[in-house]
Amino acid sequence: MGLLSTSVSVTRYRVEGKLDDPVMETVAGALSAHIIDDIDNEPTEKVVGWTSFETPFIPNFDNFAIGTHFVFSLRMDKKTIPAKVLKKYFELEMTRLLAESGREFMARSEKSQIRERVMERLYLKIPATPNVYDIVWNYESSDLWFFTNLKAANEELETLFSKTFKMTLIRLFPFTMADLTCGLSESSRDSLSRLSPSRFTG
Numbered sequence: 001m002g003l004l005s006t007s008v009s010v011t012r013y014r015v016e017g018k019l020d021d022p023v024m025e026t027v028a029g030a031l032s033a034h035i036i037d038d039i040d041n042e043p044t045e046k047v048v049g050w051t052s053f054e055t056p057f058i059p060n061f062d063n064f065a066i067g068t069h070f071v072f073s074l075r076m077d078k079k080t081i082p083a084k085v086l087k088k089y090f091e092l093e094m095t096r097l098l099a100e101s102g103r104e105f106m107a108r109s110e111k112s113q114i115r116e117r118v119m120e121r122l123y124l125k126i127p128a129t130p131n132v133y134d135i136v137w138n139y140e141s142s143d144l145w146f147f148t149n150l151k152a153a154n155e156e157l158e159t160l161f162s163k164t165f166k167m168t169l170i171r172l173f174p175f176t177m178a179d180l181t182c183g184l185s186e187s188s189r190d191s192l193s194r195l196s197p198s199r200f201t202g
Contacts, residue, residue, distance in 0.1 A: 002073075002147055003053070003134040010146065010147055011145075011171065013144040013169040013172060014143065015137065015139075015142040015167055015169060016167060016168040017168060027064075028062075031050045031164070034049055036059060037049060040127050042124070043119075043124050044079070045079055045119075046079070049074075049075060050074060051072070052072060053071045053072050053134060056073050056075055056130070057130070068138055068139060068141075069138050070139060071134070071136055071137075072134075073132050074133045074157050075130055076131045076133075076153065076156060077128035078128060078129055079127070086119065089122065090115055090118050093117070094111070133148045135157075154171070158171075
């Protein structure tokens with residue numbers, strides 16, 4: 001589900017830090033430096049990077065600003081080898097190597113190496129499945145909206161955002177919103193940190 005979907009899931013963040021001037025050039029350069037790579041012809045399982053909102057499969061950061069908002073996307077491409085396919089080619093390779101060597105068994109370390117080589121060859125043959133998650137970042141208010149609640153995607157966003165912009169994302173939920181927006185005193189903040197969730201069911 002993306003920004004223009006009829007129904008969306010959103011994770012809200014507060015951006016901690018400051019962009020260097022000129023802001024537009026700084027952001028464009030940072031996004032381009034961590035643009036998504038194409039792994040369709042590479043023996044790679046997964047890649048994560050930035051892409052453009054309008055053309056996520058042809059990344060271009062010439063136009064990503066709307067007023068005070070930056071609009072772009074996080075893309076995660078992953079290759080998945082079905083277990084039965086991996087088993088088939090692993091056993092075929094094992095049989096071939098045993099026949100060539102005249103041996104009956106292989107050590108565990110040898111099997112592990114064969115498995116890795118088989119996986120690399122299979123990764124070269126299958127295309128990656130892309131997953132695109134849209135982002136809206138109001139750089140003046142330091143608010144960012146990430147259009148998914150998937151744990152893995154949020155973790156990748158937080159890691160890549162920090163690496164790209166040298167800034168920190170603080171996920172907003174009731175605790176952090178109270179801490180950041182309510183002007184709490186030190187004693188109130190201490191009381192907040194000691195709160196625990198209440199259960200309303202038996």
